[in-house]
Amino acid sequence: MFDTTAAFVTTGRSGYELLADPQLNKGTAFSETERDAFDLHGLLPPNVSTLDEQVSRRLQALRSFETDLERYAFLRELQDTNETLFYALLVGNLEELLPIVYTPTVGAGCQQFSRLFRKPRGLFLSIPHKARIDRIFAQPRFDAVEAIVVTDGERILGLGDQGAGGMGIPIGKLALYTGCGGLHPATTLPILLDVGTDNSDCLTDPLYVGWRHERVRGQEYDDFVEAFVSAVIKRWPRVLLQWEDFAKNNATRLLERYRDRLCTFNDDVQGTAAVATGTLLAAVNVTGVPLTEQRVAVLGAGSAGCGIASLIRAAMRDAGLSESEATARFYMVDRDGLLVEGMPGLTSFQLPFVQARKAIEGWKLDHPDRIGLLDVVRNARPTVLIGVSGQAGTFSEPVVRAMAECNGRPIIFPLSNPTSRAEATPVDIEAWTEGRALIGVGSPFPPITRGGARFKVDQTNNSYIFPGVGLGALAVGASRVSDGMFMAAAKALASSSAARDNPKHNLLPPVSALREVAAKVAFAVAIQAHQEGLTADVPIDRIDQRIHAKIWTPRYVPYRRKMD
Numbered sequence: 001m002f003d004t005t006a007a008f009v010t011t012g013r014s015g016y017e018l019l020a021d022p023q024l025n026k027g028t029a030f031s032e033t034e035r036d037a038f039d040l041h042g043l044l045p046p047n048v049s050t051l052d053e054q055v056s057r058r059l060q061a062l063r064s065f066e067t068d069l070e071r072y073a074f075l076r077e078l079q080d081t082n083e084t085l086f087y088a089l090l091v092g093n094l095e096e097l098l099p100i101v102y103t104p105t106v107g108a109g110c111q112q113f114s115r116l117f118r119k120p121r122g123l124f125l126s127i128p129h130k131a132r133i134d135r136i137f138a139q140p141r142f143d144a145v146e147a148i149v150v151t152d153g154e155r156i157l158g159l160g161d162q163g164a165g166g167m168g169i170p171i172g173k174l175a176l177y178t179g180c181g182g183l184h185p186a187t188t189l190p191i192l193l194d195v196g197t198d199n200s201d202c203l204t205d206p207l208y209v210g211w212r213h214e215r216v217r218g219q220e221y222d223d224f225v226e227a228f229v230s231a232v233i234k235r236w237p238r239v240l241l242q243w244e245d246f247a248k249n250n251a252t253r254l255l256e257r258y259r260d261r262l263c264t265f266n267d268d269v270q271g272t273a274a275v276a277t278g279t280l281l282a283a284v285n286v287t288g289v290p291l292t293e294q295r296v297a298v299l300g301a302g303s304a305g306c307g308i309a310s311l312i313r314a315a316m317r318d319a320g321l322s323e324s325e326a327t328a329r330f331y332m333v334d335r336d337g338l339l340v341e342g343m344p345g346l347t348s349f350q351l352p353f354v355q356a357r358k359a360i361e362g363w364k365l366d367h368p369d370r371i372g373l374l375d376v377v378r379n380a381r382p383t384v385l386i387g388v389s390g391q392a393g394t395f396s397e398p399v400v401r402a403m404a405e406c407n408g409r410p411i412i413f414p415l416s417n418p419t420s421r422a423e424a425t426p427v428d429i430e431a432w433t434e435g436r437a438l439i440g441v442g443s444p445f446p447p448i449t450r451g452g453a454r455f456k457v458d459q460t461n462n463s464y465i466f467p468g469v470g471l472g473a474l475a476v477g478a479s480r481v482s483d484g485m486f487m488a489a490a491k492a493l494a495s496s497s498a499a500r501d502n503p504k505h506n507l508l509p510p511v512s513a514l515r516e517v518a519a520k521v522a523f524a525v526a527i528q529a530h531q532e533g534l535t536a537d538v539p540i541d542r543i544d545q546r547i548h549a550k551i552w553t554p555r556y557v558p559y560r561r562k563m564d
């Protein structure tokens, strides 16, 4: 385990070499003694700053930019210059900075990746260099790695194929692993599997930094992923590997292939499921309609949609429904309309959620050959509407008004990211439901006005889950990440809801509390792992202490010179 509590750091680096290393650089905060010991005099302005002063300086600079993309570039540059300062700034200003480091701005960061690229961060593994993976991993710099987030860049938020630009997502996710989950930055590694891209803008862009090749698919793709996973297991046998933003033909398939071979999970399938389930459990408390009586319509039956349905269904089973009773309560609407048995082109992960033909007999439809979302809402009268389609505006006024007609308190979660892809905006949902909806959105939106006051709508984003899952799994050395651990995370999140005491309050804690949320989720996840026999030899009464020992707080420690 990386020692996050070390009282000092010993290093053989000095002068420019020390200042150029973002893991070691303190910038103007190097003390006089350290400047003597490490030959830093003259390389820095003479005044010695504190970390707090550095944070104030950077915050002032950050706020002076005009656009969020400029702020994103500034923060990425800071991250690659001085990690301690970057995280001190982030941790102290989560509410303000998450929309820059994470969704929605990280989406633009991926789209502009080739233009913003300055310094290397993480690893780019491309198909032409498949045979070199072991050698790349072998570098001593990666000795401390415990958590990897990997993408192949094909489904970046709702923005589609961004090729190598998708690297912005693992970088952003791992910034939250440290900023919210407390993992030491040296233990985290973002990885981009560069298998080409089918994005013609990238392929024709002379500045594109990725492998200029059409996306490789089929056996060659699978062999590359296998080479990657095998090399990961060989180099870091106890690593936590998070799959992120893979397209739907790969996401669930790769998860199923690898989930029993190492400690791994897919954030879009499982992390999203846990945040949606946790927010729903909190909402059920407010509406008073028991979970076993909820009917759930999901727009977008892809990785996130089917992952969400699967975990909510498991919660319904826990609450007493049989598998078939629970399944009948889901209405999965994809590009071609409601998933119904016998429909052509259904994928293996969609099949468990098709509606029986008999169940929809007698439905009144706008068009007899396609059952759209509005048909589903009018006929099935769902209590919950969840959007993970990546299609803006698909929760149209008629759809939302129909939800409001059949529910006193409709539960409406347009979860697609970034902001530009949300199925509806909170302000529209609020107006179309006369303020009766319980709303959760994937990306941050400006506050709405409710009861004459400003109300910040809950951000139902997997950022409430994955930092805690990673922290909990790593703290107890979990060998696998089970579905039970995600259910535990969802319930821990629901139990943090302020709406339990007052239905007018938010369903989720604020983004500013994400560090506390991660610690709570981590505890629940670690206990569950222990109960399932998935942990190393960690006594149950040491779990809390293990978690807290693993949480790194950004601060400077004194440096001592390593003697040859």
Ligand SMILES: NC(=O)C1=CN([C@@H]2O[C@H](COP(=O)(O)OP(=O)(O)OC[C@H]3O[C@@H](n4cnc5c(N)ncnc54)[C@H](OP(=O)(O)O)[C@@H]3O)[C@@H](O)[C@H]2O)C=CC1
Pocket: 155, 156, 157, 158, 159, 247, 248, 267, 268, 272, 275, 299, 300, 301, 302, 303, 304, 305, 333, 334, 335, 336, 387, 388, 389, 390, 391, 394, 415, 416, 417, 418, 421, 441, 442, 443, 460, 461, 462, 463
């Ligand atoms: N809030 C959060 O924490 C999270 C949000 N998300 C968001 O959810 C969205 C989807 O992610 P994911 O499930 O991984 O992506 P997928 O591509 O796996 O799934 C999206 C599904 O929606 C379908 N779809 C496309 N257009 C429509 C339409 N008009 N009506 C109904 N269905 C449609 C797609 O079909 P087809 O393949 O044919 O296009 C696909 O099956 C993204 O925007 C992502 O940002 C994801 C994870 C977490």
Ligand SMILES: CC(=O)C(=O)O
Pocket: 103, 156, 157, 158, 245, 267, 268, 416, 417, 442, 461, 462, 463
């Ligand atoms: C949040 C997230 O993981 C996504 O939109 O893909």
Ligand SMILES: [Mg+2]
Pocket: 157, 244, 245, 267, 268
């Ligand atoms: Mg994602």
